[in-house]
Amino acid sequence: MDTRHEDGESAASARAQALHREAIVIDGQGVALLLPVVLIPPAPLDGKTFLERAAASGVTAMNTTLGLGGIATGPDDLRGASGKASSGSSSECKGWRPRSTTT
Amino acid sequence: MQGLASKIDDDLTLLRILHRLGLRVAQLTHNERNAFGCGCLETPDAGLTQLGRACVAELCHLGILVDLAHAGPRTAREAIEQSTRPCIISHANARALRDNPRNVPDEVLRALGARGGVLGVTAYAPFCETTPGVRPTLDDLVDHIEHVGQTIGIDHVGLGSDFFESESEIRFARFTRSYRAATGVYTSPATVYVEGFERIDRFPRLTEALVRRGFSDPDVVKVLGGNFLRVFREAWGEPAAGGGAPPRADDSGGRPAVVRDTQVC
Numbered sequence: 001m002d003t004r005h006e007d008g009e010s011a012a013s014a015r016a017q018a019l020h021r022e023a024i025v026i027d028g029q030g031v032a033l034l035l036p037v038v039l040i041p042p043a044p045l046d047g048k049t050f051l052e053r054a055a056a057s058g059v060t061a062m063n064t065t066l067g068l069g070g071i072a073t074g075p076d077d078l079r080g081a082s083g084k085a086s087s088g089s090s091s092e093c094k095g096w097r098p099r100s101t102t103t
Numbered sequence: 104m105q106g107l108a109s110k111i112d113d114d115l116t117l118l119r120i121l122h123r124l125g126l127r128v129a130q131l132t133h134n135e136r137n138a139f140g141c142g143c144l145e146t147p148d149a150g151l152t153q154l155g156r157a158c159v160a161e162l163c164h165l166g167i168l169v170d171l172a173h174a175g176p177r178t179a180r181e182a183i184e185q186s187t188r189p190c191i192i193s194h195a196n197a198r199a200l201r202d203n204p205r206n207v208p209d210e211v212l213r214a215l216g217a218r219g220g221v222l223g224v225t226a227y228a229p230f231c232e233t234t235p236g237v238r239p240t241l242d243d244l245v246d247h248i249e250h251v252g253q254t255i256g257i258d259h260v261g262l263g264s265d266f267f268e269s270e271s272e273i274r275f276a277r278f279t280r281s282y283r284a285a286t287g288v289y290t291s292p293a294t295v296y297v298e299g300f301e302r303i304d305r306f307p308r309l310t311e312a313l314v315r316r317g318f319s320d321p322d323v324v325k326v327l328g329g330n331f332l333r334v335f336r337e338a339w340g341e342p343a344a345g346g347g348a349p350p351r352a353d354d355s356g357g358r359p360a361v362v363r364d365t366q367v368c
Contacts (some may be wrong), residue, residue: 016311019323025306026328028223029172029194029263042268050268050303057306060328063128063193063263065105 020058030054030062105173106133113138113154115161122165127339128193129162130170131155131182134205134282140178143204144284148175151182159185168338171215172205172223172263179211188338189219191331194263196230196247197254203230205285209254216255219337221330223263224248226296229287236288241299245312248326257322261331266303267292 031042031050042050054062104110104121107129111117118129131151134142139155141148151159159182162169169190171179183190192215198206207215207222215222224247225231231239231247251260275292289295296302300309313323 012314013311015320016314016323017307019314019320020307020310020327023310023324024328024332026261026331027264027266027303027306028191028221028261028331029225029265031266031268031303045302045304054303057304059303059306 023058024060025058027054027059027062030059030064104128105130106137107131107158108137108139108154109133115154115158118158118161118165118167122167126167127335128168128170128191130172130193131158131174132178133173134285140182141175142173142178143175144282145175148177150175150177150180151185155182156185160187163187166339168335176208176211179207180214183211183214183218183220186218189221189334190215191220191261191334192222194223194225194227194265196224196227196244197250199254200247200250201230201232203232203285203287206230212251212255212259216259219259219334221259221261221334222251223261223331224251225263225265226300227265228289228295228297229285231297232287238289238294239297241297241308241312242316244297244300244309245316248313249316252322252326257318257325258330258333260326261328262309262326264296264300264303266296266301268303 044050045053048056104126108131111121118126121129131137131139132142134144136142136145136149138152139158140151155178159169163186168188169182169186170193171182171190172193172195174182174192179192192207192211196203196206197212198208200206205227212222224244226244228238231243233239233243233246248260272291275295276290279286279289286295293301299305299312310323310327313326318326
């Protein structure tokens with residue numbers, strides 16, 4: 001048995017784990033959590049939600065896409081959704097208030 | 104946001120509202136032609152339109168990052184030239200390794216890197232195949248990271264998994280019927296990602312694959328997120344007081360000057 005090879009493997013593994021623990025991990029294109037029409041979050045897996053699994057996987061931040069007009073969700077009404085968000089009437093947007101602005 | 108033009112009815116004044124609602128990354132096109140430019144499945148790629156140029160200018164002004172994933176090569180190149188801030192290609196791979204219309208030719212990679220941008224290498228299997236129709240592995244994905252790093256520098260490589268776990272089998276089937284040229288033979292969302300890096304849970308495996316391939320510690324950290332973080336800082340800048348979009352110097356109410364001029368003509 002080549003113990004030097006095993007030691008090398010184990011060292012690489014330990015180094016990767018340490019790096020991953022310390023690094024900022026950014027997924028430049030993550031999941032579509034809130035498509036404007038279907039509003040389907042990914043299903044839980046092994047009893048954990050998508051975001052719980054992302055966090056456990058060390059993901060620090062994720063670019064979450066808003067939707068794919070026409071191909072997957074049908075026609076989107078973003079203008080309507082923006083209006084609902086601004087008026088606070090959408091259930092998804094409860095608690096959301098426009099921030100003050102300098103303009 | 105993907106396929107921006109259709110989402111805003113080509114109305115650039117909506118960008119300011121979307122910025123206030125939190126939009127920080129916008130993709131000019133999906134796979135098709137729209138009012139801003141051409142998607143990667145359009146031939147020929149006619150490049151960025153006049154409205155597309157105005158859109159890029161407005162996105163840069165507001166501090167919304169321009170994402171050129173799905174764009175055709177000419178559209179992407181012209182948007183990179185037009186942009187005053189670094190752009191990203193959030194999820195695609197290298198066309199030099201896998202000839203797929205969604206992948207990025209080296210000439211576009213060079214333009215992206217020269218302006219400080221980042222490509223997010225993606226786990227989508229059709230974009231990583233080494234043998235057509237055979238599901239690729241995590242090692243094949245690392246080949247793309249290595250290629251982009253060697254072509255434009257490791258400072259311009261990131262990750263964009265495109266893990267689309269909310270995709271149902273029915274919706275996925277619709278998607279693959281629409282985009283056979285880009286999606287290949289894969290018939291299930293469960294198998295359309297590279298083997299070994301197929302779910303959000305697998306990020307630690309990618310780090311280990313990079314280490315085993317011989318990437319240095321600083322380079323691994325850059326690929327995992329350091330490079331995207333740099334671009335986010337450059338694209339978003341310091342937030343304006345109150346978190347709102349910066350005011351424009353003119354009285355256009357947010358409408359880009361070039362659009363106003365076009366309407367006069």
